[in-house]
Structures are given as structure tokens and as C-alpha cells.
Amino acid sequence: AQKITxxxxxMFVQEKEAVTLDCTYDTSDPSYGLFWYxxxxxxxxxxxIYQGSYDQQNATEGRYSLNFQKARKSAxxxxxxxxLGDSAMYFCAMREGRGGKLIFGQGTELSVKP
Amino acid sequence: xxxxxxxxxxRILKIGQSMTLQCAxxxxxxxxxxxxxxxxxxxxxxxxxxxxxxxxxxEVPNGYNVSRSTTEDFxxxxxxxxxxxxSVYFCASSYPSGGAFFGQGTRLTVV
Numbered sequence: 001a002q003k004i005t006x007x008x009x010x011m012f013v014q015e016k017e018a019v020t021l022d023c024t025y026d027t028s029d030p031s032y033g034l035f036w037y038x039x040x041x042x043x044x045x046x047x048x049i050y051q052g053s054y055d056q057q058n059a060t061e062g063r064y065s066l067n068f069q070k071a072r073k074s075a076x077x078x079x080x081x082x083x084l085g086d087s088a089m090y091f092c093a094m095r096e097g098r099g100g101k102l103i104f105g106q107g108t109e110l111s112v113k114p
Numbered sequence: 115x116x117x118x119x120x121x122x123x124x125r126i127l128k129i130g131q132s133m134t135l136q137c138a139x140x141x142x143x144x145x146x147x148x149x150x151x152x153x154x155x156x157x158x159x160x161x162x163x164x165x166x167x168x169x170x171x172x173e174v175p176n177g178y179n180v181s182r183s184t185t186e187d188f189x190x191x192x193x194x195x196x197x198x199x200x201s202v203y204f205c206a207s208s209y210p211s212g213g214a215f216f217g218q219g220t221r222l223t224v225v
Contacts, residue, residue: 035213045157045204045216052211091156093214100145100164101172102206102214104157 002027004094006105013082014113020067021077021108023092031097034075036066039089039107048090051075053097079110087112116140120205120217127195127224135190135220137205143215145208146188148172148180150201151219157204163188164210195224 003026013019025034032053038046051059051066059066067076075094079086089109095102121136139146144165149157149172159172163182177199179191188207192199200223208214 033211043202043219045206047213047215050211050213095208099170100210101159101162101170102145102147102208103159103173104149106156 002029002094002096002101002103004092004103004105006092006108008108009106010109010111012111012113013079015084016081018078018080019082019110021079021090021092021110023075023077023105025073025075025092025094027094027096029096029098033095033097034066034068035093035095035102036064036075036077037091037093037104038086039091041088045091049077082112084112084114086110118205118207118215118217120203120220122220123218124221125223127192127222129195129197129224131195132191132193133195135192135203135205135222137188137190137217138186139188139205139207139215140186141207141215142185143207143209144185145210145214146182147206147208147214148178148188148190149204149206150174150199151204152201160190160203192222197224200224 034051036048092105147162148160161180203220206214206216
């Protein structure tokens with residue numbers, strides 16, 4: 001069954017340091033997509049980064065990179081050079097290639113300290 | 115450049131009332147989704163659609179109904195509102211690959 005798990009309810013990081021947010025998934029579909037979203041305190045959902053299951057290289061978008069380890073079924077988000085504005089909830093999500101259902105993990109609350 | 119538009123932004127319902135949350139997208143996306151987010155929690159999928167005329171249940175469909183008669187619109191119907199349906203509702207849309215884009219959400223309170 002399709003499943004996505006974030007085991008870190010909260011994380012702290014010092015400003016300008018890098019931080020890794022964990023995400024593991026489970027699916028029997030060989031074709032799937034993995035996503036990360038940011039939800040600031042204002043409540044909107046902001047799409048950050050996407051990784052396809054057949055992509056050979058890890059996805060990167062500016063300061064965001066996705067550490068995709070297919071054999072371990074993990075898709076961790078790495079934020080480099082953290083900024084105060086990175087303080088938010090972060091959600092990992094997965095969509096299977098067949099069916100189209102997009103489900104989310106429980107989220108990780110990131111706090112960036114000055 | 116509207117993207118995904120949800121109406122209304124806020125609503126208070128009395129127990130037993132019904133309402134429809136509207137969602138429209140102008141990006142010609144095939145896929146559309148409805149989620150609810152309870153305070154301090156993640157997003158739970160209510161219903162989704164992979165194209166006009168096709169809908170399917172998500173993780174928490176009970177108490178809700180949807181229809182998808184056009185590519186652009188995906189309304190969510192609440193019948194016989196209950197306090198447990200107090201939540202923030204998000205609509206989203208996407209292509210079959212790539213990220214989903216979200217509306218601003220509807221904050222619903224059932225009293």
C-alpha cells in the first residue's frame with residue numbers, strides 16, 4: 001500500500017547551517033513521484049521540489065536538494081544555508097504513477113535560530 | 115494568473131447544514147485533489163480526480179461528495195455538517211507528473 005512517513009515532528013537549526021528533513025515511503029508501483037512542500041505560519045502550501053522515480057540524479061532547486069535513495073525508499077530534503085524565513089512546516093508527499101493519488105506525510109516543523 | 119481558486123475563504127455552518135466548497139483551476143491540469151488539514155496535523159486526502167468525469171475516494175471520504183464535470187472545476191459537497199468536519203480545506207491541481215499547486219484554503223467551522 002502507498003505510504004509516506006516523516007518521523008521528525010520538530011527540528012532546530014542554526015541560521016546559515018544546513019539541515020536534513022527525513023522522509024521514507026513505501027509503494028509497489030515502480031513509477032512514482034516524490035515532492036516536498038513548505039507551509040509557513042500563514043497557511044499556504046508552497047511546492048519546493050520534485051523527484052521522479054526514474055530520475056538518475058537528485059533534484060535540486062536553489063538551496064533545496066532532494067537526497068533520493070531508492071533502495072532505502074527515502075527522499076530526504078536538504079536545505080543549505082538556512083535562513084530565518086525557512087522556519088515553517090515541511091511536508092513530504094508521494095504520488096503513484098498508476099492511479100494518481102497524492103498523499104502527504106505528517107510533517108516536520110523546522111525552526112531556524114538566529 | 116489565477117492558478118487554483120477556492121471559494122469561500124471562511125465559512126461557519128450549523129450542525130446538519132450542507133454546503134459546497136468551490137475549486138477552479140485555469141492551468142488545464144488533469145488531476146485535482148481535495149484535502150483537509152486539522153490543527154497541527156498533516157493533509158488528509160478526501161477525494162481526487164484524474165480527469166473530467168472521473169473521481170475516486172482518498173483517505174477520509176466519509177461525509178463528502180465530489181463531481182468533476184469539467185477540467186476546470188472540482189466542487190466538494192458537505193452533506194449534514196458535523197463538528198468533526200471543522201477544518202481547513204485545500205484544493206490542488208497538477209499534471210500527471212510534477213508538483214501540485216494549491217489554493218489558499220477554506221477555513222470551515224461547524225457549530
